[in-house]
Structure formats: C-alpha cells, structure tokens
Amino acid sequence: MKVLLINPPDTASKYKFIGLVAPPLGISYIAAVLEENGIDVRIIDGSALEMTWKELEKDIQKYSPDIIAVTALTPTIIQALKTARIAKSVCPDAYIVLGGYHPTFTHNELLKNEFIDIIVCGEGEYTMLELAEAIENGGDLREVKGIATREFRTPPRPIIKDLDELPFPARHLLPMDKYKILNIKLPTGTLISGRGCPHHCSFCSSSAMHGHKLRSRSSKNVVDEMEHLIDVHNSKMIAFMDDTFTMNRKKVEEVCNDIKERDLDVYWGCTARVDTLSTKILEQMRDAGCITLFLGVESGDQQNLDNLNKNVTIDRIKTTFELTKKLGVRTIASAVLGMPGDTRQSIEKTINFVKTLNPSYAIFSLATPYPGTDFYMNASKQNLIRVDDWSKYTLLTPVLETVDCSLDELKELQRKAFRNFYLRPDYIIRQAWTDGFIIIKTVAAIIRDVGR
The missing domain is CATH 3.80.30.20 (tm_1862 like domain)
Incomplete structure (x- = not known):
C-alpha cells in the first residue's frame, strides 16, 4: 500500500498577500499516523515547491501510489480539482481522495466530478488510516467512518479527544527549506x-x-x-x-x-x-x-x-x-x-x-x-x-x-x-x-x- 498526499501547486492561499507559505500541518499529521502504522507514504507540497503541473504529473506517475489524497481550502479547490484530474489520468487504478475544510462541507457538489472517488469529511488522521487499511485488505468501505462517495456517506467520525496520542507531523517529508x-x-x-x-x-x-x-x-x-x-x-x-x-x-x-x-x-x-x-x-x-x-x-x-x-x-x-x-x-x-x-x-x-x-x-x-x-x-x-x-x-x-x-x-x-x-x-x-x-x-x- 502506497499513499501520496498532495498540497496542490499554484495555491491561491488566503495568506498569499502577506507572503506566508507555511507547512501543511493537516496532511503532515495524516502522513505521521500512516507511517506509524507501517504504511508507505509521501507528501508533495506543490505550493512550496512552486511546481508546474507537468512536474506534478511526472512525480505522481513516478511514485505510482494506490491512494492519492489532495487537501483543499475554499480558495484552493480549483487547484485541488485539477490535481485530482491529473492524478486520475496518470494513475487510473488509484483511489482519488479529497479532504480538508472545503471538501468536508461541499462533498455532494465535488463528487459530481467522476475523477474523485472519496471525500474525507472532518479530521482526517484516523479516517485515512482506516481507509488505507480497508483498501489494502479488501474491506468494506462502508465501515470507514467519516467518508462520502457517490454511493453512500458513512457516519461522522468522532473527534480526536486526546491530541497527545497523535505523533508529531511528518515534517521530514516536507521541503522545510521552502x-x-x-x-x-x-x-x-x-x-x-x-x-x-x-x-x-x-x-x-x-x-x-x-x-x-x-x-x-x-x-x-x-x-x-x-x-x-x-x-x-x-x-x-x-x-x-x-x-x-x-x-x-x-x-x-x-x-x-x-x-x-x-x-x-x-x-x-x-x-x-x-x-x-x-x-x-x-x-x-x-x-x-x-x-x-x-x-x-x-x-x-x-x-x-x-x-x-x-x-x-x-x-x-x-x-x-x-x-x-x-x-x-x-x-x-x-x-x-x-x-x-x-x-x-x-x-x-x-x-x-x-x-x-x-x-x-x-x-x-x-x-x-x-x-x-x-x-x-x-x-x-x-x-x-x-x-x-x-x-x-x-x-x-x-x-x-x-x-x-x-x-x-x-x-x-x-x-x-x-x-x-x-x-x-x-x-x-x-x-x-x-x-x-x-x-x-x-x-x-x-x-x-x-x-x-
């Protein structure tokens, strides 16, 4: 099982005008939980790396993951959708997942796009872990709490009560110098x-x-x-x-x-x-x-x-x-x-x-x-x-x-x-x-x- 987490390139961040490019903590936490459970995971921060779409396409194809998850805020959803479309075109057998603030609240609208398979709603650390394990082991995705597909939406996942149980974000997978x-x-x-x-x-x-x-x-x-x-x-x-x-x-x-x-x-x-x-x-x-x-x-x-x-x-x-x-x-x-x-x-x-x-x-x-x-x-x-x-x-x-x-x-x-x-x-x-x-x-x- 190989999982690729992507922060889209050319990000129209709401903080762009004050020159802030910060590490994407959300997918970094997810990566840390996946790594802790023995799953091969990588992160592409296309925004920090100032990647072109062609460079992103090559990197996705090179890694050839089983799951490609893209994070999105409201102002970055257009870039996230373009990323998801590219990912599906070069890895047609991979599960394409969207998560983050905007997908959580607009999953019905986003699932009209055929290149998106799953939306993670709410906090994603343990939802992504269970999703990856279910896909790897041929489990029933309907048992994974906190996801939406075109066919069904599962019950919301309870929030993580003890945040100390989370590992530190996987910053070693990020371009920290950028x-x-x-x-x-x-x-x-x-x-x-x-x-x-x-x-x-x-x-x-x-x-x-x-x-x-x-x-x-x-x-x-x-x-x-x-x-x-x-x-x-x-x-x-x-x-x-x-x-x-x-x-x-x-x-x-x-x-x-x-x-x-x-x-x-x-x-x-x-x-x-x-x-x-x-x-x-x-x-x-x-x-x-x-x-x-x-x-x-x-x-x-x-x-x-x-x-x-x-x-x-x-x-x-x-x-x-x-x-x-x-x-x-x-x-x-x-x-x-x-x-x-x-x-x-x-x-x-x-x-x-x-x-x-x-x-x-x-x-x-x-x-x-x-x-x-x-x-x-x-x-x-x-x-x-x-x-x-x-x-x-x-x-x-x-x-x-x-x-x-x-x-x-x-x-x-x-x-x-x-x-x-x-x-x-x-x-x-x-x-x-x-x-x-x-x-x-x-x-x-x-x-x-x-x-x-």
Missing part, C-alpha cells in the same frame, strides 16, 4: 497546541470543522514539539497556528514555564483574543519568547462586533493594544470589511479605528463567507453572495455587496485601508528603526497584491 513569512525564508516552525473553539464567531470555518469544545494538548507535549523543531529543524521562530492559542490560560502559563525551564532559545508568535490577555499572562508570554500576537479586531463598530458574535467590546480592544505596546509585544491587527450590515461609514470607522490602535502590522480582509460557517448559510439564504467562483474567495476579492457599497467600491475601500495604514510617514519611520527591510518588503507585497 517555507517563508513576509516572503522571507526563515528557519520557522509551525504547530498547533489544540483544536476546537468554544466561541461562535459567525465567519469561522475552523470551529465548524473541529467543534466548539477546546481540546488542548498537554503543555509537555507542546514544548516537546517546540524542542523537536529547534533541535531537528533548526527553527529560530515558531508560529502557533491555533485559532486562539491563549484560550486556555493555565496551559499557556504551563507552556511558558516549561520553555523557560528548558531554556529554549526561540522566539514565537501566536493568535489571541483580546479578552484572554492580561498584564500577568502577557508578561509570562513575553519572558518566554513571545514577540508577536495576531489579534482579531474585526470591526471598529460595536454593533458589527455584536452581529459577528465576537463577544468583545471596543474598549477592551483598545485596552489590550495599549497593554501590548507597554510590554513591547508586536501586534498584527486583523479587520474585516464588508460584512452584512456594514456601511461605507462603518467601514471608514473600522479603518480609522485600526489606525488609532497603532499595531505593528494590520490586515484588512474583505468579508468572505466560507462553506460550513453560519456566515455562509445566512448569506446564501439572504441571496447576498454575488460571486460563485471559489478561486476568488481569498479575502482580497469582494464576493458580496453591502447596503451602500458595490463590489468595486469595497475593493477600493480595502486599497484605501492598506494605503492609509502603511504609507503613513510616522509609521514608515518607526518601522524602519525596528524591522528595516522587512517592512519595505511587506508594504510592497501588500500594496501590489491588493491593487490587483
């Missing part, structure tokens, strides 16, 4: 410390995939992986890719204490909610090497925040950003423009609000309803969606109008937001003293990609 942040290749590692989120933000597809209950790895298991990244992959910077790393404060404190006890020489960054941070926890994180926080501001209008089910206040957002500046922790503020209920006035209010917060960096995304989210279901019911081309769902292209903004006007407001934030003289001077050439590269990339 990943980058801000378009700069750095010895950077990525990891997750948990899955699921108890909050109900209407636009979040992650909680729809992993559930609304937070499942945390033990602090020892997390720091063991950090040490592995440092010792084996020479990581100097580690990014936690959790939806909200700071959700479980006790675990954060334990991780910080363990980092200091082991005297790990590493900087790290993470995602956080403004209402999970305090002076005490921020000081502990800073002293353990945390230098950057990704914070979801979303809107400068309280009514919009309430509509998004964020459960935070404008005042709390202000207080948290003041605290991060006081403690010397860099911030990336993320705002979303063009949600239902947004007006030109409220969008301008959000743009100005982010400027007053004065974060280290800012990202202004356009409202994008991803399948599986409440946002998508509500927008569909209200007939708000104006673009049905999934490749446009990158956070850079408007796909729905607001009450007083057309698609073109929303795009122009996004350009204005980036220009007004990054091209302020005082901002450029301040960043030049700290980040130097990094900020120049970042600004150039953002203005270029948003302007398209």
